[in-house]
């Protein structure tokens with residue numbers, strides 16, 4: 252398997268203040284990778300360097316085999332973008348908008364197929380400005396995928412979506428990944444989104460990558476202690492243990508079978524993320 256993205260020792264400062272401070276990153280072909288981090292961590296700067304919109308100070312960057320700063324025009328045909336502040340095509344209809352963007356690519360997907368893929372067939376002849384926020388975001392995704400990108404950048408794609416729209420969007424992303432093997436780099440502040448979609452996540456803070464792993468294993472999550480909780484004398488009790496079965500059996504003996512309010516929990520991805528960035532839970 253080749254790598255869609257290879258980054259080594261990436262640095263970028265603004266007016267002497269480092270925004271990206273030695274990032275190493277590899278994203279395999281066909282992988283969905285989520286980049287997580289607090290506001291100002293360096294996500295957008297990193298992603299814009301990969302997209303070829305921002306110059307780095309130093310470091311090695313290869314995206315689809317090319318250096319984005321020197322890549323030939325055809326390189327851009329392989330890249331799809333869904334940006335935070337998408338272009339405002341508000342006075343055109345949905346189908347006109349997608350057709351317009353299809354015109355930039357040598358081998359675009361048929362416009363009808365794209366509208367079907369993003370669930371906008373019914374809205375094809377509506378003006379974009381009459382759509383809801385979530386529906387407009389679907390137009391953004393349609394624009395992002397109309398050129399059959401090998402690599403799709405999604406910047407906080409579901410901000411402002413209702414829960415149902417988010418689930419539908421996730422299904423669309425999985426479909427792109429599974430059917431077309433599109434590589435996807437996603438930035439998000441939603442930990443459940445990263446967990447639902449990403450093969451691997453990377454946590455960045457103050458311009459440095461703190462951890463990269465699968466959502467299940469990040470920060471030693473799979474082997475982290477469990478918390479056994481119960482109610483005793485009307486008070487909540489908690490025990491952190493690496494043997495929750497043994498602890499529960501002992502409690503069961505003590506309570507003669509029924510343990511009031513029993514719950515066994517493991518750290519969520521959000522717990523692990525907050526630990527990694529040094530924020531109190």
Ligand SMILES: Nc1ncnc2c1ncn2[C@@H]1O[C@H](COP(=O)(O)OP(=O)(O)OP(=O)(O)O)[C@@H](O)[C@H]1O
Nearest residue numbers: 265266269270288289290291292293294295296297
């Ligand atoms: N054009 C710019 N000029 C000066 N400083 C900038 C510029 N763009 C970003 N920065 C600074 O670089 C740092 C990283 O910003 P960046 O936008 O990459 O973070 P981010 O992780 O994408 O944040 P967010 O989650 O808020 O979008 C921040 O301290 C920011 O203030």
